[in-house]
Amino acid sequence: MEALLRERNVTRAALRPNLGRPALSARLNRLRPVFADPLFVPLRHSAVCSINASHQ
Structure with missing residues (x-):
């Protein structure tokens, strides 16, 4: 998650911990219901922290 924030x-975040994009996306999909939040919102060619995730 730290790589995605950065x-x-x-x-690009998936390249940092050598996870691969599908694995990182799967992890995000598992975390979204836990926090009841999208965590990251797509914006143009990037992903920004949701309002709730930025306060965690």
Whole structure:
């Protein structure tokens, strides 16, 4: 998650911990219901923290 916060792009963030984009997306999909929040919202060619996620 730290890489995604830093990179603001799922594809680039997935390269950092060597996870791969599908694995990072799957992790995000598992966390969304836990926090009842989208966590990251797509914006143009990046992903920004949702309002709730930025306060965690």
